[in-house]
Amino acid sequence: MEILVASAVGILTAAGIYLILRKRTFPVILGTAFISYAVNVFLFASGRLAVNRPPVLQDDVTLYTDPLPQALVLTAIVIAFGMTAVVVMIGVGAYLSSQDDHIDDQDQLPPGADQDASESQGANP
């Protein structure tokens, strides 16, 4: 169980980081999505891994799983989902207005865009 969860977090994060380092918008967005999946699984594990235990109080039950991480994960999922939608929309807007989906590409600047701005737009981590 532990090894499964741990490797899931690790693989998702690794895939996410790899994709985020790509040059085009779409893989980068996919990368952020992967990393947010990784963190969701990670948050689950932060309440300790417990199988077949209820999160809410019940009679005749002595062992519980921690309910708080589940609430946190729910919040995190909703936020990550919303954020991904936002970045997709902005990415599509950027692509449609400049016909270019590079995250950071100085050669493809549309004419008239400022040349200097591209120099340190190093948001590509």
Next chain:
Amino acid sequence: MSHWVIAPILLPAMMAAIIILAARYHPMLQRTFSLATVGVCLAIALGLLVAVADGSILLYQLGNWAAPFGIVLVADRLSVLFVVLTLFLAIPVLLYAIGSGWDMRGRQFHALFQIQIMGILGAFLTGDAFNLFVFFEILLLASYGLMIHSGGSTRLRVGVQYVVFNLLGSTLFLFALGTIYAELGTLNIADIAVRMTAVSPENSAGVRVAAVLLLLVFGIKAAVLPLHFWLPATYSTAPAPVAALFAIMTKVGAYSIIRFYTIAFPPDLEVTQGLFDTWLLPGALLTLAIGMIGVLGAKRLDRLVAFAVVGSMGMLLTSVSVFTPEGIAAALFYAVHSTLATAALFLLVDVIRSRRAEGNLGWTPAPPIVGGALVAAMFFAAAIAMAGLPPLSGFVGKLLILDAALADPRMAWVWAVLLSSSLIAVVGFSRAGSVIFWKAHAPMETAPEPETAEVSASETSSEADQERQSALPMVAIGTLLSATVLVTVFAGPVHRYLNATAAQLFAPEPYISVVLDTPGKVITYTGKHGHDEKDHKDADHKDKNHRDTDHQEEDH
């Protein structure tokens, strides 16, 4: 329990919804609502300022649930200071947005603005780490919308970078919070502080990792080198009023660093010792240096100001990382000053952009701008404040920082970087000012049009100028600048308040006891017999020391 604490969060949230739903097609109504909300919030915040000035700590328990389980808002001197600063900044920024017509160049400016305000205020007021994350997300989400307000391909492309960078930051934040919860079993800041004292040094790896991750997250927000990449492009391409409002967003990062590293992960604990000062001071000094070198190296005015923001954050965090009460007080003073000064500069840049030929902000001579004397004087004042020359507030702030660094063993570094970077900033700003205002002359080659159509041109231009020059933008900038003057004149009282704030931060026991020992609802579950008692609001149960009875936490 004071209900006023939650008002600055609730009011903008409700008003955003009202603006979207009811005032969608009524610009004037939107503007009025927006301004009125910020004004009312400022009044409430000033009331809170008076209430906490004597050192009392106001607690608001949402739903009346007791602290480590329920969510709390806490208003102490530090948070209220930033709340007041935010709202005070928001009013001139809104006036500018209205006066210059920025708010109508895209959709839903005012609704997003309100949500942004709500997120920032929430981040300052919350007493819970996970809620800090949620409010960060709220303010970021609104800032994404505001940043790409009125569109344009450059802005959209930079917007994508900004969003992706911050998404990564949010994910890191969640990893940090997950680690803290796994190690300590709580996310309430005061409760974290209590449990940190019980962590033994040999089992502290997880907590230390979490603390450093948090520092990284806040470093992204505060644009500390090497996490500052998002800032210059974002701030220089964002619409001017938005960039001016963003002046407070970097301070959210600084605030969170101060809050977490004074209360939750104090440096005097053996476990967390050396986490914060080892990395933050070199980072801050480098940030300061890079920012000011950027001021000198920038090829355009808007990027110059953006780099000045980076530099000012470096200055602020240098003072934070000295980490004495004097250092924190100096950092807070500098935060107040630099927020006002950078906002004024961003608005001025927009004025210059709208009046210069073709919106050119580069270092090329252009015809003199309309109303050049006033704009130049304002730019001069703002640049003096920003570069930290006497007589304005930047100088006082820098003096305080230098003074606070005297006792630090690394004083030589701090003084050297601070003073030389200031010199570089002065050179950068004076170059910019002299090119834009002194070298201004009408180029001879482009003269033909005015000759032929001089009369009509002057008529239309004066009409256009009147429209462009509605007094509101200049009033807004004037307000910000006079605020920096006021901060200078009343530096004594302000500094006394900030000293008290820093003293409160370095004695966190009252904060912790107010948060954790204020009675509230708790669920007492005792198996079958106590089953009906779940929603029991019995006052006798409230006073139980929940720190001992939190049976839901896992032991480790």
